[in-house]
Amino acid sequence: MKKILLLLVSVMFTLSSYGQSSIDYSPVNTVTQVGDTLIMKFQYFKVDGNDLTLGQLDFEYNNKLLSYISHESQAPTGASFARNNWTGYKYVPKADSDEDDMDVQYIYWRDEAGNNSYEAGADWSVERITIQSASALENGQEFVKYSFKIKDKFNSGYSDYSDIIKVNWANYQESDGTQIQTTRSKDGQDLSGIEGGNAGAFVINLKTANSTKTDYSYTIKNGAGESVATGTFDESGQASVTGLENDITYTAEANLAEDVDYLDEVVTVSDLALVFAEAIGAGSGPSGGSTTFDYFIQDIMGDVVGDNNGVDFQDSYEILAYLQGVDSSNTNLITQDGQTEDYSGIESTYGAVANDVVTFVKSFTPTDGTTNAIDLAHGLRGDVNFSHSWTPSVESGGKSTSARQSSARYSKTQSEDANIDLISEINDEGQVVFSINSDVEGMVGSQFNIVYDPNVLSLENVIFDTGNTMTNFSNIVQNGIVRVGSFNQELNSTVKEGTPYKLIFTPLETIDNTSGLISFRVKEGVKADGTKINFIIQ
Amino acid sequence: MKKLLLLLLTFTILIGCAKDDEFLEPITNEEIPQSLQIKELIGIKLENTIVTDRVAMNVKLPLDGKYRIKIRHGINNELISQEMIDAEEGDNLLRVYVASLDKSGYMIQLTDEFHNILGNQSFVVN
Numbered sequence: 001m002k003k004i005l006l007l008l009v010s011v012m013f014t015l016s017s018y019g020q021s022s023i024d025y026s027p028v029n030t031v032t033q034v035g036d037t038l039i040m041k042f043q044y045f046k047v048d049g050n051d052l053t054l055g056q057l058d059f060e061y062n063n064k065l066l067s068y069i070s071h072e073s074q075a076p077t078g079a080s081f082a083r084n085n086w087t088g089y090k091y092v093p094k095a096d097s098d099e100d101d102m103d104v105q106y107i108y109w110r111d112e113a114g115n116n117s118y119e120a121g122a123d124w125s126v127e128r129i130t131i132q133s134a135s136a137l138e139n140g141q142e143f144v145k146y147s148f149k150i151k152d153k154f155n156s157g158y159s160d161y162s163d164i165i166k167v168n169w170a171n172y173q174e175s176d177g178t179q180i181q182t183t184r185s186k187d188g189q190d191l192s193g194i195e196g197g198n199a200g201a202f203v204i205n206l207k208t209a210n211s212t213k214t215d216y217s218y219t220i221k222n223g224a225g226e227s228v229a230t231g232t233f234d235e236s237g238q239a240s241v242t243g244l245e246n247d248i249t250y251t252a253e254a255n256l257a258e259d260v261d262y263l264d265e266v267v268t269v270s271d272l273a274l275v276f277a278e279a280i281g282a283g284s285g286p287s288g289g290s291t292t293f294d295y296f297i298q299d300i301m302g303d304v305v306g307d308n309n310g311v312d313f314q315d316s317y318e319i320l321a322y323l324q325g326v327d328s329s330n331t332n333l334i335t336q337d338g339q340t341e342d343y344s345g346i347e348s349t350y351g352a353v354a355n356d357v358v359t360f361v362k363s364f365t366p367t368d369g370t371t372n373a374i375d376l377a378h379g380l381r382g383d384v385n386f387s388h389s390w391t392p393s394v395e396s397g398g399k400s401t402s403a404r405q406s407s408a409r410y411s412k413t414q415s416e417d418a419n420i421d422l423i424s425e426i427n428d429e430g431q432v433v434f435s436i437n438s439d440v441e442g443m444v445g446s447q448f449n450i451v452y453d454p455n456v457l458s459l460e461n462v463i464f465d466t467g468n469t470m471t472n473f474s475n476i477v478q479n480g481i482v483r484v485g486s487f488n489q490e491l492n493s494t495v496k497e498g499t500p501y502k503l504i505f506t507p508l509e510t511i512d513n514t515s516g517l518i519s520f521r522v523k524e525g526v527k528a529d530g531t532k533i534n535f536i537i538q
Numbered sequence: 539m540k541k542l543l544l545l546l547l548t549f550t551i552l553i554g555c556a557k558d559d560e561f562l563e564p565i566t567n568e569e570i571p572q573s574l575q576i577k578e579l580i581g582i583k584l585e586n587t588i589v590t591d592r593v594a595m596n597v598k599l600p601l602d603g604k605y606r607i608k609i610r611h612g613i614n615n616e617l618i619s620q621e622m623i624d625a626e627e628g629d630n631l632l633r634v635y636v637a638s639l640d641k642s643g644y645m646i647q648l649t650d651e652f653h654n655i656l657g658n659q660s661f662v663v664n
Contacts, residue, residue, distance in 0.1 A: 054587055056660065080588040082664040084643040086613045110645065110658050115615045126613060128643050130662045132587050171660065176572075177583065423606070425622040453638040480638055515595065515607045515646070516635040519619040537617040538653050 020181035021049030023057050023102060023170045025189060028145065034152045034196040037069060040165060040189070042129065042143045049172070049180045051136035055143060056129065056171035057102075058109075060091055062164045063125045063236035064156040066148040071127075074142035079133035083144070087235040088211055090121030091168035102182040105169035123157070125235050126168075136175075150194060151240070152201060155373055163188030202244045202366055203373040206237035206254055207347045210388040213237035215257045216378065220250050244366050251362040254344040254378045264477050265522050266335040267382040269447035269485050272323060273526040274384045275302045276316040276489060291399055292530070293384070295392050296358045297351035300343065302384045304334045319382065320487065323447070325475025334382040337478065341381035343389075350377035351392030358397075385532060415532040418525070422448075422537055424514045432457055432505040434518050436484075440535075442527050443495040447485035449522035450503065454480040456517055457505040466500040469493035483522075491528045570596060570629050582607070582648040582657040584634065588664050591637050597623070597630045597648055604651040609634075612643030612660060622651075636663045 021044065028039040044055055061068075068085070075081040093099045094108035109117045118126065129144050131137070153161065166188040172180035206213055213233045220229040220241060228250065233239045244250065274293070281292045293299065293311075302311040304318050321328040322336065333341045345351075345360030352359050364374045379389035392398070421437040436448060452459070462474040462484055470486040470493060477483050484501050488494070503518075511517075525533035573585050574596035585594040599605060602625070609619040619639070623632070634646065641663050648657040 056587070080586070080664070082588045082662040084612065084641075084662060089613055110660060111655075117615070118613055128612070128662075130588055130643075176575075176577075423620050423622050425624075451638050453635055455637065456635060511633070513607070513623055513632040514621045514635075515632065516592075516609055516619055516639055517621075519609070519639060537620065 019048040019050065020183055021045060021047050021052060021172055022183050022185055023167055023172075024185035025059070025165065025167055026185070027189070027191075031150055031191060032193060032195060034150055034194060034201075036150050036194075038066065038148045038150055038191070040146045040148070041074075042146075042167075044137055044139075044141045044143060044172075046137075046139040049182070050174050050178070052172050052180055053133050053136055053175045054171065054173040055131045055137065056106075057143065057167060058091070058106075058126065058128045058169050059165060059167040060089075060124045060126045061148065061166075062123055062158070063087060063234070064123045064238075065151050065153060065158055065161055065164050067151055067234040067236070067238070068125065069147040069149055071147070072145045073131075074144055075131045076133060076137065076141065078135075079131050079137075081144075082130045084128040084130075085125060085235075087125040087213070088120060088122055089118040089126045090124040091126065091166075092116060092119050093168070099187070100183050102167070102170035102184050103172065103179055106171045106182075107179070109169055110171075123236070150191070151238070152196075152203075153194075155203070161191035161194055164191060165189035201372070202241045204233070204239045204241060204252060205373060205375045206233045206239070207350075207375050207377040207390045208237070208254075208379075208388065209386055209390060210256070212260070212262075215260045216254050217257070218252060218254050218376065220244070220252050222248070222250055246366050246368045249363050249365045252344075252346075252364060252374060252376050253342070253362055254376050255342045256340050256378070256380065258338055258340050262521075263335055263340065264337045264481070264483070265449060266380055266388045267319060267322065268385075268387070268522055268524060269323060269445040269487055270387070270524055270526045270532045271302075271382060271384045272316065272319045272487060273445050273491070274298070274530055275304075275311055275319055277491065277530055278302060278311045278384075279313045279316045280491070293399055295351060295397050296353050296399060297343075297379065297392050297397060298384045300358050301379060301381055301389070304332050304382050305330060306333045316489075320471070320489070323483065323485065323487070324471075324473040325477075325483070335380040335388075336382075342378065343381070344376055344378045347375035347377040347390070347393065349394055350390065351379075351397035352394045353396050414530060415534055417534050417536050420523075420535045420537060422520055422523070424518045426511070426514060430507065431460070432507060432511075432514050432517065434503040434505065435499050436501040437499050438495070438525075438535075439497050440525060440533060441494065441497065443525040443533060444491050444493065444528045445485065445487040446495050446500070446525040446533075447483065447522055448501065448520060449477065450482050450484060450518060450520055452480055452482070452505065452518045453516075456508055456511065458508055459503065460506050461504040463502040463504065464500065465496060465498060465502070467493060467496040470495060481521075494528075495525070570631070574629075574631065576629070580648075580656050582646060582659055584646065584659055584661055587660070588662050589634070589636050590664055592633050592635045593661070595632045595634050595646070597625060597632055599625055599627055599630065599656075602626050605656070606649045606651065606653065607632075608647040608649060609639070610645045610647060612645055612662075615645070618644075634661075639663050 073081040377390040523535040
C-alpha cells in the first residue's frame with residue numbers, strides 16, 4: 001500500500017512539475033533554387049505548459065547560406081513585439097545538458113554563462129524575438145515570420161544546407177514571472193534539393209574590421225567609368241551581383257554611409273598617439289626612414305590634412321584639435337560624424353607599394369569558371385590603428401622592422417586589457433556624479449565617449465585629476481554625447497591613477513536612481529609605446 | 539488502513555496546495571504593484587521586458603547597504619552602464635532610463651558592492 005501511495009504522490013509530483021510548452025520552427029514554403037526566398041515561421045505551442053504572457057526566443061542562422069530579407073511580427077493585437085539581431089556570433093550551449101531544453105539553455109545564458117554564452121562566428125547571425133502580452137497567448141500562436149534569400153553554397157565553405165537555422169533558447173514566462181519549461185521542435189532546420197548557383201552571379205566579399213557590414217555600399221564601373229551595378233552588402237559582408245560579363249574588366253569600390261552613428265568613435269586617442277609618434281620619429285612618407293608605422297597605408301590614413309606629404313605634426317595637431325573639439329580652421333579629412341574618406345581596393349593588393357606609391361587597385365575581370373568572386377578591402381582616413389578598417393595583408397604593404405630606426409615600436413597590433421570602474425551615483429546634493437576610476441599605470445592618453453540622456457540630465461562640470469602635465473579635453477560631440485580624455489604630446493607623462501575624471505550632472509527632473517541614464521561607448525587608453533589599452537569594466 | 543491512507547493523502551494534497559510564502563516570513567509590501575512583486579527574498583524585476591524611454595524596476599534586497607545595478611549588452615555581456623545605489627532591506631522601487639541606450643537586447647543585473655551577482659533579467663529596448 002505504501003508503494004501505491006508513493007507511486008501516486010510521485011505521479012502527482014511529476015505531472016505538476018514537468019508540464020512544458022514548445023517552440024516550433026519550420027518553412028512556410030518550398031524552396032528549390034539558389035535565390036529563392038525561404039519563409040520561416042516560429043510558433044508557440046502550449047502543450048501541457050502553463051499560460052504564457054512573455055515569449056522570448058533566440059535563434060541563429062548561417063549567413064553564408066542565408067541572407068536576411070525581412071521579418072514580420074505575428075504578435076496578437078495589443079501585444080508588444082521586438083526584434084534584435086547581431087552578426088558574427090554563435091551560441092555556445094550549456095555543457096552536458098540537453099540542447100533541446102530551451103528553458104535550461106535560457107537560464108544558462110541569463111545566470112551562468114556570463115561572457116561565454118556566445119562565441120565569435122563570422123558565418124552566423126543571432127536573432128532574438130520578444131513578445132509580451134497582457135493576456136495569455138493562444139496555443140499555436142505564431143511569433144514571427146522571417147524571409148531569407150538562399151545563397152549559393154559554392155565557395156561558402158559548406159557542402160550542404162543542413163542546420164542552417166537553430167533555435168538556441170527560449171524564455172517562456174507566466175504573468176507572474178514563473179518560468180515555463182520549454183522544448184524545441186527540432187535540433188536545426190535543414191534544406192535539401194537546392195539547385196542552381198555558381199551560374200553567373202558574381203560575389204563581392206567586403207573586408208573591414210567594422211562589424212556592421214550592412215552600412216557599406218558597392219559600386220561597379222565599366223571601362224568607360226560608367227556605373228553598371230550598385231548595392232549594399234548583407235549582414236555577412238557579401239553582395240551578389242548579376243549582369244557582369246566574362247572577360248570584361250571592371251572596377252569595384254566600397255563606401256561607408258556617412259549617416260551612421262558611430263563615426264565619431266573611429267578616430268580616437270589611440271590613433272592620435274600613433275600619429276604623434278610617427279610625427280616625432282619619422283614623417284618621411286612611404287620611403288620609410290625612421291618610421292614608426294607597421295604599414296605604408298598608415299601614411300595615407302594618417303595624412304588627415306591631405307597635403308600628400310605623409311604624416312607630420314600638422315596631422316597630429318589636427319587630430320588633437322578634433323578630439324578637443326577645437327576648430328582648427330583647417331578643412332580636414334578625419335573620419336567623423338557626418339564625414340567619411342573611404343579607401344578601397346582588391347584585398348590581395350590593398351595597400352601595396354609600387355614605385356614608392358601606396359596603391360588601391362580596384363580592377364577585376366570575371367572569368368567563366370575561375371573568377372566569380374573578389375575580396376574588396378576598405379579603410380577610413382584617420383583610422384591608423386585599423387579599428388574600423390582592413391589591415392593590409394600584401395607583403396609589400398608592410399614596413400620591415402629594419403626600416404625602423406626608432407628604438408620604440410609603435411604598433412596597432414599591440415593591445416592589452418586593463419580593469420577600470422565606471423559608475424554613477426546620486427550625491428548628497430542631489431547631483432549625479434559619474435566617476436571614472438582607474439589604477440592603470442603608464443597611460444599617455446585615455447578617452448571616454450560618455451552617452452547620457454539630455455532630457456533627464458544636464459552636464460554641469462567635468463573635474464580632471466589627471467596630473468599636471470596632461471592635456472585634458474572634454475567636449476560635447478552631439479547632444480547627449482560627451483568626449484572626455486587626456487593626452488601627453490611628448491609621450492613622457494602618464495594619466496594619474498585614482499579618479500582622473502568625474503562628470504557632474506544636474507537632474508532636470510526628480511530622480512531616485514540613475515540606471516541607464518549614463519552609458520559608455522569608447523573607453524580606451526594608450527601607452528607611450530603605442531599599445532592600445534582596452535578597458536574592461538567588471 | 540484506509541483511513542490512514544486517506545488522512546495521509548489529504549495531508550499530502552493540503553501541503554501541495556499551500557502557498558510557499560506561508561512558510562516564509564511575510565515580507566509582502568502592499569504598495570508593490572503585482573507586476574513588480576518578487577517572490578524570492580532577493581532579486582531584480584522590471585515592470586516590462588520590452589521597454590521604451592523608461593521602466594519601473596523593483597530591487598529586493600536582503601540587507602540595507604550599497605549595491606550595484608549593471609546593464610550589460612545582450613549578446614557579448616559587455617558592461618555598458620552601472621550605478622551604485624544605497625538601498626534598504628526589502629523592496630526598492632526604482633526606474634531604468636533607456637532613452638539614450640541603443641535599440642538592442644540587454645541584461646540588467648543586481649550585484650552587491652563587490653560584484654557578487656544577486657539577480658538578472660533580460661530586457662529589450664525597442
